[in-house]
Amino acid sequence: MRATTIHAPFDMRVQDVPDAAVQHPTDAVVRVLRACICGSDLWAYRGESARKPGQRIGHEFLGLVEETGADVSGLRRGDLVVAPFMWSDGVCDYCREGLTTSCEHGGFWGSEGSDGGQGEAVRVPFADATLVRLPGDAASDDRLLSALLTLSDVLGTGHHAALGAGARPGATVAVVGDGAVGLCAVLAARRLGAERIIALGRHQGRTDIARRFGATDVVAERGEAAVEAVRELTRGQGAHAVVEAVGTEQSMRTALGVARDGGAIGFVGVPHGSGTGLDLGVMFDGNIALRGGVAPVRTYIPELLPDVLDGTIDPSPVFDRTVGLEEVPDGYRAMDERTALKVMVTP
Amino acid sequence: MRATTIHAPFDMRVQDVPDAAVQHPTDAVVRVLRACICGSDLWAYRGESARKPGQRIGHEFLGLVEETGADVSGLRRGDLVVAPFMWSDGVCDYCREGLTTSCEHGGFWGSEGSDGGQGEAVRVPFADATLVRLPGDAASDDRLLSALLTLSDVLGTGHHAALGAGARPGATVAVVGDGAVGLCAVLAARRLGAERIIALGRHQGRTDIARRFGATDVVAERGEAAVEAVRELTRGQGAHAVVEAVGTEQSMRTALGVARDGGAIGFVGVPHGSGTGLDLGVMFDGNIALRGGVAPVRTYIPELLPDVLDGTIDPSPVFDRTVGLEEVPDGYRAMDERTALKVMVTP
Numbered sequence: 001m002r003a004t005t006i007h008a009p010f011d012m013r014v015q016d017v018p019d020a021a022v023q024h025p026t027d028a029v030v031r032v033l034r035a036c037i038c039g040s041d042l043w044a045y046r047g048e049s050a051r052k053p054g055q056r057i058g059h060e061f062l063g064l065v066e067e068t069g070a071d072v073s074g075l076r077r078g079d080l081v082v083a084p085f086m087w088s089d090g091v092c093d094y095c096r097e098g099l100t101t102s103c104e105h106g107g108f109w110g111s112e113g114s115d116g117g118q119g120e121a122v123r124v125p126f127a128d129a130t131l132v133r134l135p136g137d138a139a140s141d142d143r144l145l146s147a148l149l150t151l152s153d154v155l156g157t158g159h160h161a162a163l164g165a166g167a168r169p170g171a172t173v174a175v176v177g178d179g180a181v182g183l184c185a186v187l188a189a190r191r192l193g194a195e196r197i198i199a200l201g202r203h204q205g206r207t208d209i210a211r212r213f214g215a216t217d218v219v220a221e222r223g224e225a226a227v228e229a230v231r232e233l234t235r236g237q238g239a240h241a242v243v244e245a246v247g248t249e250q251s252m253r254t255a256l257g258v259a260r261d262g263g264a265i266g267f268v269g270v271p272h273g274s275g276t277g278l279d280l281g282v283m284f285d286g287n288i289a290l291r292g293g294v295a296p297v298r299t300y301i302p303e304l305l306p307d308v309l310d311g312t313i314d315p316s317p318v319f320d321r322t323v324g325l326e327e328v329p330d331g332y333r334a335m336d337e338r339t340a341l342k343v344m345v346t347p
Numbered sequence: 348m349r350a351t352t353i354h355a356p357f358d359m360r361v362q363d364v365p366d367a368a369v370q371h372p373t374d375a376v377v378r379v380l381r382a383c384i385c386g387s388d389l390w391a392y393r394g395e396s397a398r399k400p401g402q403r404i405g406h407e408f409l410g411l412v413e414e415t416g417a418d419v420s421g422l423r424r425g426d427l428v429v430a431p432f433m434w435s436d437g438v439c440d441y442c443r444e445g446l447t448t449s450c451e452h453g454g455f456w457g458s459e460g461s462d463g464g465q466g467e468a469v470r471v472p473f474a475d476a477t478l479v480r481l482p483g484d485a486a487s488d489d490r491l492l493s494a495l496l497t498l499s500d501v502l503g504t505g506h507h508a509a510l511g512a513g514a515r516p517g518a519t520v521a522v523v524g525d526g527a528v529g530l531c532a533v534l535a536a537r538r539l540g541a542e543r544i545i546a547l548g549r550h551q552g553r554t555d556i557a558r559r560f561g562a563t564d565v566v567a568e569r570g571e572a573a574v575e576a577v578r579e580l581t582r583g584q585g586a587h588a589v590v591e592a593v594g595t596e597q598s599m600r601t602a603l604g605v606a607r608d609g610g611a612i613g614f615v616g617v618p619h620g621s622g623t624g625l626d627l628g629v630m631f632d633g634n635i636a637l638r639g640g641v642a643p644v645r646t647y648i649p650e651l652l653p654d655v656l657d658g659t660i661d662p663s664p665v666f667d668r669t670v671g672l673e674e675v676p677d678g679y680r681a682m683d684e685r686t687a688l689k690v691m692v693t694p
Contacts, residue, residue, distance in 0.1 A: 093584070094608060099634060102608035164636075237440070252627075261441060261449035264638075271627035278625065280599075280618035287446060287640035289511075291611075293631040 002347070003119025004328045006057050009047030010336075012329040017056070020121035025071035028127030030081060033139065034149045035061040035117045035345040036319065037331050038085075039179045040270050045332050048272060058118025058345075059085040059109040060152035062134065062145070066121065074128045080139050081131040083117070083124060084298035085109065085153040090129025098299040117152075118328055120347045132301045135309065146316040146344060147308050150184060154342070155304055155315045156297025157268050158184025158245070162192055164266025164292035165241035169193035174230050174238075175215070176255045177245030178206040180318040180342040181268060183213055185243040187313050190214030194241070198233060200226055200254070206341060209317050223250065227257035238263065244292070245269050252277030256288065264289035319344045349694070350466025351675045353404050356394030357683075359676040364403070367468035372418035375474030377428060380486065381496045382408040382464045382692040383666065384678050385432075386526045387617050392679050395619060405465025405692070406432040406456040407499035409481065409492070413468065421475045427486050428478040430464070430471060431645035432456065432500045437476025445646040464499075465675050467694045479648045482656065493663040493691060494655050497531065501689070502651055502662045503644025504615050505531025505592070509539055511613025511639035512588035516540030521577055521585075522562070523602045524592030525553040527665040527689040528615060530560055532590040534660050537561030541588070545580060547573055547601070553688060556664050570597065574604035585610065591639070592616050599624030606635045614639035666691045 003017045020029045035058050043049040044057060051057070062082040065075050075081065088095050088103035095103050107125065110116035115123050124130055132151070138144045158181050167173045167189040175182050175189070178201030189197050190213065199210035202220040210218060219229045231238055238260035244252055247269025255265045256278060267290060282288065307313045321340040323331045324347070331343035350364045367376045382405050390396040391404060398404070409429040412422050422428065435442050435450035442450050454472065457463035462470050471477055479498070485491045505528050514520045514536040522529050522536070525548030536544050537560065546557035549567040557565060566576045578585055585607035591599055594616025602612045603625060614637060629635065654660045668687040670678045671694070678690035 097609060099609040102633060262444060262446040267627075267631070271631050276623055276625055276627045278623055278627075280614075280623045280625075283637070284614070284618050284640040286449060287643070289636060289638035290630070291634075291636035291638070293634035296634070 001120040002325055003116060004057050005054050006044055006051045007053045010045060012045065012332050014326050014328055017119070020115050020123045022067050022069045023123060024125065025069040026126050026128065027069045028065050028072050028075055028124045028131065029067040029121055030061070030063040030083065030124055030131070031066045031121050032061045032063040032117065032119060032347045034145055035347065036149060037118070037328070037335055037343045037345065038153055039181065039335070041332070042336055043270060043272065045336060052112060055112060056110045056114065056116030056119065058116040060149065061117035061122060062149050062152065068127065072127045075131060075133065080134045080136050082134055082148055082151050082301065083122070083131055084156065084301065087125045087130040088298055089126045095129065098296055100296045100298040101294045118345055120325065130298065132305070143316050146319050147314050149344065150315040150318060151297070151301050151304060151308065153297060154180040154184045154318060156300040157181050157295040159188040159300050159304060160295030161185045161243040161245055161266040161268040161292055162188035162241070164264065165243050166264045167192040167194045167241045170195050171240040172196040172198065172234055173241040173243065174198040174200065174258045175243040175245065176200050176251050177243070177269060178203055178210065179245060182243065182245035183209050183318055184315055185245055186210050186215050187213040187315055189241070191307065191313055198230055198239060203338070212317060223254060226254055230258040234260065241266065247272050249273045249275045249277035256282060259286070259288045261286035261288065264291055267292040268295060318342045322346060348467040349672055350463060351404050352401050353391055353398045354400045357392060359392065359679050361673050361675055364466070367462050367470045369414050369416045370470060371472065372416040373473050373475065374416040375412050375419050375422055375471045375478065376414040376468055377408070377410040377430065377471055377478070378413045378468050379408045379410040379464065379466060379694045381492055382694065383496060384465070384675070384682055384690045384692065385500055386528065386682070388679070389683055390617060390619065392683060399459060402459060403457045403461065403463030403466065405463040407496065408464035408469060409496050409499065415474065419474045422478060422480065427481045427483050429481055429495055429498050429648065430469070430478055431503065431648065434472045434477040435645055436473045442476065445643055447643045447645040448641045465692055467672065477645065479652070490663050493666050494661055496691065497662040497665060498644065498648050498651060498655065500644060501527040501531045501665060503647040504528045504642040506535040506647050506651060507642030508532040508590040508592055508613040508615040508639055509535035509588070511611065512590050513611045514539040514541045514588045517542050518587040519543040519545065519581055520588040520590065521545040521547065521605045522590040522592065523547050523598050524590070524616060525550055525557065526592060529590065529592035530556050530665055531662055532592055533557050533562050534560040534662055536588070538654065538660055545577055545586060550685070552667070559664060570601060573601055577605040581607065588613065594619050596620040596622045596624035603629060603635065606633070608633035608635065611636035611638055615642055665689045669693060
C-alpha cells in the first residue's frame, strides 16, 4: 500500500510500504477515507521534533473497518469509524478515568513500528477501545465527513483547551493561535457558553473563520501590543479563560499577559523551546492557573459527536485545501508556508 | 507604640513608632493579642525580598478592635477579630468573586505606609470587609486563640494549596514542604477527604505534626530520591494532588516529579529563583495542571472558622515557640535556623 513517510526535514515522501494487517487479536485494519495534516506535524516537518528516516506520519483519520482481529467484538467490516490521535486500551486506570492519552498501553500513530494516518490503511491497536463508530450514511456526505474528521484531533483538542482554560457561560475567552486548533477552541468555547470570545490573529482568512465559529472580537496585534489590546477590551482585567494553541514561549507569554486574575490558561500547543514563557511570580500574584496538555480526544468524541452530527457545531471550515495521497508533500509545503490552514487528504 | 521593623537582611528591630490610628472612615485600629512570624517573612529577613530600611513587617494577627472609623458599621470596640494577610475592600469585582488578594484597593500589611502585624496595634483599612469577628470568649482560651491565629494565613494558605492541587475524597495527596503551610495543607487535605496523604520531610518534629494532622506516609528523601519514593508508594503513578509549599525551583521540580498524570500541583510557596522548575513537556504529556498562588484567605475564613471553633481541625501545633514583642528578632533567628517551626508573638 501507499503511505506518507518522513526522511529528513522538509523531505516527505509517499512510498510503497507493507500492507496494514492485523497483528494482534485486538487489532483492526481501517481503510482510510479521509486523513489530514496537523499543525503539530509541522514540528517534525521542520526538524524540530526528531523522526527516524522513513518513519510514518499522520495521526488524524477516519475510514472503513476492513479487517478485525479475533478479539474485536464491537466493530465489523464496513463500519465507518474515526480514530483519535492516540490509541488506548480502554481498561487501564487512566483510560477508565478518561485520560486515554496516558494509557499504559497507548501510543501515537506514526511512532516507530506503527502505521500513520496519512496512508491508505492503518493497523489500529485495541480497536474496540480506540475507534468510535460513526453513522454509515455519513460516508456519502462530504461536508459531514470533513467535520467528523476533526474529531480525531483538532476539535477535541480545541475542546480540551477551552475546558482547561475554564470556558463557561458568562466568561470572556481569549484564544492565542489562529491555527485549526485555535479556531476549534473558539468553536468549543462558544459551545461551552462563553459570552465573549477574543481571537488573536492577523490572517484575515483565519479570523473570518474565527468569527464564523463564534469569536466576538479579533485582535490583530502581536506580543505586548496584543496584550494591551485584550486588556483594553476587558476593562484592563484580561480574559477569564485563555487558550494557548501554539506552543512557543512567545505565545505562552502572550497567553499569560492576557489572563485575568483568578483565570486559567488552557494550553494545548505542543511545547517547544527551552524556556516555558511562564512567569511564576505573575501566576502566583494573580492566581492564574495552567491546565491542559495532550488532549484525551477519545474521551471527548462521544460528547462532541452528536453536536457535529446534528450541525450544532460545524468545524469543517478549518479545511481549506484537499489533496490526494500522492500530493501530501505539497500539503505540508502549503501548511508550512501558511498558504493553507489545514489540508485534508483523500487517499 | 512598639512595632517590629526591618532595616537590612538579618537586622530586625523592635522600635517606637507612631501609634496606629484611624486615618480613613473605613479604618479600624486593632490592638494585637497574637501575631506570628511567617515562613515568607524569612525571604525579607534573608534579603531575598527587598524592603526599605525601617519598613514594618508581620502579616498575621488577631486582636481586639480598639477604634473604628465613622463608616465602619459591622465592628465595635472590644470585638475579637482576625485579620487575613491582606486587606481588601469587599466590593470590587475580584472581592465579589472571592479573589480578595486581587482586590483593586487591597494591600499587604507591612507594605510602605501601612502597619505590620508584629506590633502592638494595626490600622486596618476597609475594616468591615477585611476583619472577621470571632467569638469573644475565645480570647480566654489560649489553645483556641493559637488555632484561630492560623486563619490569618497558614491555614487558609494550606487550604488554598489543597484545593489547587485537587485534594478530594479518594485522592492521594503529596505535600512538598514541611513548614507551617505544608503542615496546614496536610490538615486541609484530610479535611477535604483525601484518602492518602504523603508528607515529604526529614525533620522528625515536623513529620510528627504531619502525622498528627493526617499524613498517612512520610517520605524523608529529597530530590530525585523523594520522587522515586513517592512513586513507589503509588504504584509508579504519583499523587493525584501535589502541594508545593516552598517556592524554590527544586521544590517545584520535586512537586512535578511526584504528580500523577491528570493531576495538579497546588502551589502556594512564594516563587523564588530565576527559573520556574517546571518542565512544560512533562506537564503537557501528563496533563498535569498548576493552580494556586497567593491565597485569598479572607474568603476561606468563614468556611474554616467553624471547624476550628468546634475542634474538627486544630492547627495550633504549628506554633512551637512563643516570644514577646521585644524578642521578635530572636524569633526570626530561630525560624531562619529551623530551630523553631513557627513562632507566635504575644505583644
